[in-house]
Amino acid sequence: MRYFVQFSYFGKAYHGWQNQPNAITVQQVLEEGLSTLLRSKVNVLGAGRTDAGVHAKEMFAHFDFDLMPSPSDLAQRLNNYLPTDIAIKDICSVTPDAHARFDALERTYEYWLVQEKNPFYSESAHFIWSVLDIEAMNKAAAVLLEYEDFECFSKTNTDVKTFLCKIKKAVWEQKEDKLVFTITADRFLRNMVRAIVGTLLEIGLGKKSPEVIRAIIESKNRSMAGASVPAKGLYLTKIRYPEKLFNE
Structure with a gap:
């Protein structure tokens, strides 16, 4: 199934959203958190890429995973795991072909x-x-x-x-x-x-x-x-x- 993650972050500590070699990014931290809690490699794709130091009050990303019983429970667990400058607002199921980047209006x-x-x-x-x-x-x-x-x-x-x-x-x-x-x-x-x-x-x-x-x-x-x-x-x-x- 496909899920959307709605979250926010303060960008000072990060070299932007998108994964980069030898630099910490929001995407990297989010993927590590999801992979740890779901005990499986999880890749997320964001709605866009913000540059180093830019903040997001509302950002979305999508990922695929087998049916989980409680996305809201995962959101809470992920908030407890992530650093204080990243906050998860919601995780919800979406249609199988929903795309965080290309479907944004x-x-x-x-x-x-x-x-x-x-x-x-x-x-x-x-x-x-x-x-x-x-x-x-x-x-x-x-x-x-x-x-x-x-x-x-x-x-x-x-x-x-x-x-x-x-x-x-x-x-x-x-x-x-x-x-x-x-x-x-x-x-x-x-x-x-x-x-x-x-x-x-x-x-x-x-x-x-x-x-x-x-x-x-x-x-x-x-x-x-x-x-x-x-x-x-x-x-x-x-x-x-x-x-x-x-x-x-």
Whole structure:
């Protein structure tokens, strides 16, 4: 049977989601936990790959295993086994062909900024002391919804076959003591959100005008966009799937 795992993690200690030689990753730790508790080699496939230091408030992965009597019991046992920076919310059975990555309809990320020194955000948000023009940043962010080719924001020398993404939401909002950028799309390229945020910050700092975002996108040139912001402020917050994938 196939199962979906819903979980979250704080990414500081990990070199991203995907397994790598000579580096600890979230996928590696999750696979080791499941394999130990189920006493059988378990491979998990995630909804996507987050870079080193990026966090996930909601992540999904799937794995195959013989019918188990209580997935909820396994979730509790796995929580007791895993380190404190990874938390399992649920394990549930899904249709045999359900795929954590390819069946995802859309994903949402947040990027957190703080504008005054705060020790509680030192490892979880990016600090910008300068005054930002939020209106200009949102004006430029709205332009993102008019395009689909975002090669200019993609990590160079990547192995993707297409740079097309459908962005459904891109907005900056003040949320209590944080300035939060929220972006939703059907898919994201490697480093895409951090490059977009870096570009919008240059606009907010007055280094570029909001109108220049069109030229940057149409150039398809990574060097035209802004520098990538630090990973510690980036959170994968939501992944949406068709309801039909989940068994009652």
